[in-house]
Amino acid sequence: MKNHSESVSTSLNRGQGVCEHFLYKLSRVSTDLTGAQRELPDLAAAIRAIRRTERLLRRPIQLALIGESNSGKSTVANLLLGVNILPTLQIANTRVPTLICHGLEPAVAAVMDNGETLPLASKTPTSDKISYVRVKLPVAVLRACEILDFPGLSDPLLGYESASMFSHRIDAAIWCTFSTQAWKESEALVWRNVPARIREYGLLALTNKDRLNAKQLAKVKARLEQVARPDFQDVACLASLDALKALNGDGHVQEDDAWRNSGAADLHEQVGRLMLEMRLRRLRKAQSLIGKIAGNALDRFDTALAG
Ligand SMILES: Nc1nc2c(ncn2[C@@H]2O[C@H](COP(=O)(O)OP(=O)(O)OP(=O)(O)O)[C@@H](O)[C@H]2O)c(=O)[nH]1
Ligand SMILES: [Mg+2]
Structure with a gap:
């Protein structure tokens, strides 16, 4: 049941908190990488990919x-x-x-x-x-x-x-x-x-x-x-x-x-579930993209070390 202290429209927001948490971590990573870019110019593509992932999650x-x-x-x-x-x-x-x-x-x-x-x-x-x-x-x-x-x-x-x-x-x-x-x-x-x-x-x-x-x-x-x-x-x-x-x-x-x-309480519950499911899916997609970016970086690192 809805908490009286919040507007019914908060069902539209369900799951956003989890995304925000990940976004916060991403923004710290992208700040660190941007800081390191002067010594490591190859990081530009990874930073762009992370920013794109942030945009996807914020949309x-x-x-x-x-x-x-x-x-x-x-x-x-x-x-x-x-x-x-x-x-x-x-x-x-x-x-x-x-x-x-x-x-x-x-x-x-x-x-x-x-x-x-x-x-x-x-x-x-x-x-x-x-x-x-x-x-x-x-x-x-x-x-x-x-x-x-x-x-x-x-x-x-x-x-x-x-x-x-x-x-x-x-x-x-x-x-x-x-x-x-x-x-x-x-x-x-x-x-x-x-x-x-x-x-x-x-x-x-x-x-x-x-x-x-x-x-x-x-x-x-x-x-x-x-x-x-x-x-x-x-x-x-x-x-x-x-x-x-x-x-x-x-x-x-x-x-x-x-x-x-x-029937509106049920509708809001259903919409909340839908929102949560969509955002969790987006989050998993974003996490997998970040995993790939990290994987590529490690591959390059290994290649550089081997050469
Ligand atoms: N009794 C009753 N009337 C409703 C209900 N839902 C909407 N109405 C009324 O039905 C009429 C049409 O509702 P709208 O929400 O404008 O319908 P719509 O699908 O947006 O209409 P269009 O944009 O013209 O296609 C309005 O007079 C509403 O007040 C309902 O659940 N019960
Ligand atoms: Mg209408």
């Missing part, structure tokens, strides 16, 4: 919210951060992907297809050339995990092409499916075309569970267990609006029972 995880129009994606994004940041309306409203990331000051900008960044003012015309809208917020957890909220797929008017999603960097994804018509064949088809490295870190969020009675919910859950569960790490059943009501304005739980009953 925030990008967690995408995907699914059909009006399936509750933006609301789940708000729920992950514990605050109502993204607008959510009953009409389809997320028109371009929105990246929520860390910034020292709040700022909104449009990032164009050519990489150019333009400040987004109310008069900025929405253009086909906008790749995504970038929202910077001074929320610490966003240094570790950024949220990418996509427009709805399969909307005949505003529909976003699923293929366009993959021009964005996505590390993990939550697919939102609407309870009363959960996990249609059309959704399963799109999900199966998502690259395997993203699906490996995929969660299914059944939203609007409050629209089903207990019997209907049990039936839908049983069906999802059979037809969807094998394709996801976990399945969460959410009454997202009830969950948001159980929080205070700072993203702390104030109504424990309502929070748990809404």
Whole structure:
């Protein structure tokens, strides 16, 4: 259960502490090597490789919210951060992907297809050339995990092409499916075309569970267990609006029972596990790279001694 002294969004940060510990050690090694470089110029490549490994470990995880129009994606994004940041309306409203990331000051900008960044003012015309809208917020957890909220797929008017999603960097994804018509064949088809490295870190969020009675919910859950569960790490059943009501304005739980009953406690637990697993994998990769760098250096050392 969540500790009341911390924001619910800390689930996005899980495992970051272990990486920070290793990063601290790495930065000491790279400082020492940099100091020794004057006498040993051959160290340059090793220092570059260590710095690259540091960057890999520091890069925030990008967690995408995907699914059909009006399936509750933006609301789940708000729920992950514990605050109502993204607008959510009953009409389809997320028109371009929105990246929520860390910034020292709040700022909104449009990032164009050519990489150019333009400040987004109310008069900025929405253009086909906008790749995504970038929202910077001074929320610490966003240094570790950024949220990418996509427009709805399969909307005949505003529909976003699923293929366009993959021009964005996505590390993990939550697919939102609407309870009363959960996990249609059309959704399963799109999900199966998502690259395997993203699906490996995929969660299914059944939203609007409050629209089903207990019997209907049990039936839908049983069906999802059979037809969807094998394709996801976990399945969460959410009454997202009830969950948001159980929080205070700072993203702390104030109504424990309502929070748990809404399914949001489970969702955060599942997201935390996902984050931990991803970061441990990154850490192992970084450690193995460092091991290789050290191995190469030793080989060269042996060759030099032999010659
Ligand atoms: N009752 C109920 N309403 C919900 C739930 N989740 C979202 N809503 C409402 O459903 C509507 C659509 O939610 P959004 O989060 O905007 O959905 P979306 O998938 O981001 O929509 P698009 O960006 O337009 O594709 C909003 O009015 C939400 O308040 C839920 O679990 N229960
Ligand atoms: Mg939306």
